[in-house]
Amino acid sequence: MxxxxxxxxxxxxxxxxxxxxxxxxxxxxxxxxxxxxxxxxxxxxxxxxxxxxxxxxxxxxxxxxxxxxxxxxxxxxxxxxxxxxxxxxxxxxxxxxxxxxxxxxxxxxxxxxxxxxxxxxxxxxxxxxxxxxxxxxxxxxxxxxxxxxxxxxxxxxxxxxxxxxxxxxxxxxxDRAVALVSHTPHLIASLLSGRLLHGEESQLQLAGQGLRDATRIAGGDADLWTHILSSNAAAVAEVLTDLVLDLDAAVDALRELAKAPSEPGPAGLSHLRDVLVRGTRGRGLIQEGSSGGLSGVAVGT
Known part of the structure; x- marks a missing residue:
């Protein structure tokens, strides 16, 4: 047909x-x-x-x-x-x-x-x-x-x-969907990879497969991705805004735990665990839907 x-x-x-x-x-x-x-x-x-x-x-x-x-x-x-x-x-x-x-x-x-x-x-x-x-x-x-x-x-x-x-x-x-499953992940991978520029050689030598997996898509064409992200700027900014709130809360929890490592506060531990649990659950959604979901990273146009 x-x-x-x-x-x-x-x-x-x-x-x-x-x-x-x-x-x-x-x-x-x-x-x-x-x-x-x-x-x-x-x-x-x-x-x-x-x-x-x-x-x-x-x-x-x-x-x-x-x-x-x-x-x-x-x-x-x-x-x-x-x-x-x-x-x-x-x-x-x-x-x-x-x-x-x-x-x-x-x-x-x-x-x-x-x-x-x-x-x-x-x-x-x-x-x-x-x-x-x-x-x-x-x-x-x-x-x-x-x-x-x-x-x-x-x-x-x-x-x-x-x-x-x-x-x-x-x-x-x-556009809202790809902002979540493609465009924002690419930007986050690029931001994480950019932090490696501040790492010492002795630190970078310890990099394993987990970091390579998390930053793989950052190797895409920078000029192309600048145009892609700017063309979908509002939707990507919306996803990033929510992500920034999550990051700020995680930072606050870590700072609380750092102040008293021998007596960790229940709120800090609870929040960190919640972050990790939600991450596991979210990852499970795209693993289950890998053959039919919008989880592919679009590169090229």
Missing amino acids: AQQLMRSAVVVGTGLIGTSIALALRDQGITPYLIDENPEAARTAAGLGAGVVGPPRAPVDLAVIAVPPQHVAASLREHQSGGLAHDFTDVSSVKVRPQEEAAELGCDLVRFVGGHPMAGRERSGPLAAQVDLFRGRPWVLTPTESAGDRAVGRTRALAELCGARPVVMDAAQH
């Missing part, structure tokens, strides 16, 4: 996500056209077997706009005006602002459906791409009220062809 809805495609942007999509489509018998403002990136993706470099001679069924959030609307307008495809989607990890900007630019929202595959890696670029990157992962669709059935169907087909599970959400609901 998915292949009947979408027989041809073009991928605009051959970074980690775009190239992984192209590889997955190629694996399903669809050879995507590859477009990138950096010709070398497109040639690298083609060399991996992801498709053929250059625009199609006639409009394809679906164009996948795989560029950072701040460029989605302009890219959509450019390629809709140029007749690149009949329908369009994007894979940006932020949905509200790009859709608002697309409307302001006069893009045809009947032929556009926002999308976001909940998968990624801490590495970027076409050489980091994987054909199975999206397999079993949620792929969020955020159609506007004006989105046409054909565009929705083709975007859903794209997710299915890539082995993902389509999930329809409101754009604002999506």
Whole structure:
């Protein structure tokens, strides 16, 4: 059914996500056209077997706009005006602002459906791409009220062809969700990693796998993540505000315990235990829902 809805495609942007999509489509018998403002990136993706470099001679069924959030609307307008495809989607990890900007630019929202595959890696670029990157992962669709059935169907087909599970959400609901499960965790990992710059060599030599696990995603592209976080600033700030309250309470409890280590106050111990218990419970939620929840860290767009 998915292949009947979408027989041809073009991928605009051959970074980690775009190239992984192209590889997955190629694996399903669809050879995507590859477009990138950096010709070398497109040639690298083609060399991996992801498709053929250059625009199609006639409009394809679906164009996948795989560029950072701040460029989605302009890219959509450019390629809709140029007749690149009949329908369009994007894979940006932020949905509200790009859709608002697309409307302001006069893009045809009947032929556009926002999308976001909940998968990624801490590495970027076409050489980091994987054909199975999206397999079993949620792929969020955020159609506007004006989105046409054909565009929705083709975007859903794209997710299915890539082995993902389509999930329809409101754009604002999506942005709040990724603020919690993707964007804020990346920022926290970066803040924690930044503290290591103040560590002594003898301290850093003691770092184990736990710290490496907690800071792994901080290795992402700083410029890309600056744009992602700024595009979803309000939702991330809301999560961080609550987190700061928790941190302040934890600091107060630790300072209370530090003043009298031989006679620890019951309030301090109770609060610390509560922090750890809630952490265990929260971690259990994403372990239980790892095959279907929005717990993937999105990297690339």
